[in-house]
């Protein structure tokens with residue numbers, strides 16, 4: 001595990017077509033020390049990644065223009081399997097959907113609704129935050 | 135609530151469970167007991183205290199009050215480190231047992247079962263290294279409603295997102311066909327664990343001995359004499375080469391010399407070696 005990342009968790013791109021969700025996610029991530037950028041759909045997210053590859057992408061499923069899984073496949077093809085870490089963050093909560101995302105190369109999966117505790121747990125899961133003794 | 139009323143409830147709960155309620159917990163008492171008061175048609179906390187203060191309070195009422203005042207907060211793989219330690223030692227511990235013997239793991243104060251099922255998942259992952267030996271997990275708690283949930287092995291969407299990597303969720307859980315967005319632990323893992331009522335203030339000898347004991351995040355609610363008593367009782371159930379895990383804020387220091395911390399491993403304890411040899 002990269003210890004530098006723990007003192008400064010890194011950069012995160014929040015991809016969601018809802019401004020409310022983006023704002024909530026930004027607030028939670030910034031509270032954990034992340035530097036946050038936003039995108040409204042998969043196509044914008046891909047552009048943002050080309051300009052500056054983040055450590056983490058928090059990715060909604062259903063979005064106009066390009067949906068989450070399409071972005072994920074494109075990003076894996078272009079940037080490889082490990083970076084950025086991709087965490088789905090969606091109301092899609094069926095097992096098949098989760099499996100589909102994992103097969104496409106996602107590292108984690110957050111089912112909405114979520115809160116700060118879940119997000120922190122999941123970030124620890126992927127090694128972007130230290131395991132917090134709860 | 136009058137200070138006298140609070141005192142009656144606090145004394146009852148302490149005697150039954152060891153849980154210490156200090157006066158600053160009045161607010162918690164109110165919120166936790168309100169549903170029960172409504173349900174049982176008891177007018178107020180003072181009315182409740184009056185009923186509990188009688189010579190021999192009704193057993194069911196006293197148990198329900200105690201149960202309502204337990205804190206059942208838990209999560210899968212809570213704190214991480216004990217489970218990482220167990221992952222390392224379980225194969226060796228298991229192989230030291232005769233073939234055909236089961237490895238016994240006790241989740242004392244198991245709450246809704248996340249700790250027990252985390253151990254079950256770990257055992258499933260390690261199965262190839264366990265030489266076909268069975269892992270038997272016993273979860274115990276004082277709270278009956280909580281135990282019923284543990285037995286069921288079904289967790290809310292919120293609960294399965296706490297501490298559980300998604301890869302383990304898809305591997306070891308299935309969506310409840312009954313709906314409600316719940317996730318059910320896979321049957322073979324559920325079958326590894328058994329849950330029964332046990333009060334940590336009681337005599338644990340009937341439970342047998344254990345190779346690994348989790349007694350986490352429950353001592354924090356007890357006073358030092360109760361902590362010492364529970365630690366001694368739990369230590370008496372530990373195999374000579376076994377391990378005891380305590381919570382992040384819990385220690386044996388100054389409470390018992392029947393257990394010693396394993397150096398450099400937070401929360402991990404074992405029997406003192408010389409005692410272990412003569413045990």
Ligand SMILES: C[S@@+](CC[C@H](N)C(=O)[O-])C[C@H]1O[C@@H](n2cnc3c(N)ncnc32)[C@H](O)[C@@H]1O
Pocket residue numbers: 150151152153204205206207208209212242243244245246249274275276277280332333334335349350351352381
């Ligand atoms: C905070 S939970 C801890 C759950 C789990 N061990 C963990 O660390 O996540 C504490 C549990 O201890 C139980 N408890 C409290 N007093 C007890 C007693 N005297 N005997 C057995 N269980 C008790 C409560 O019912 C509650 O479920």
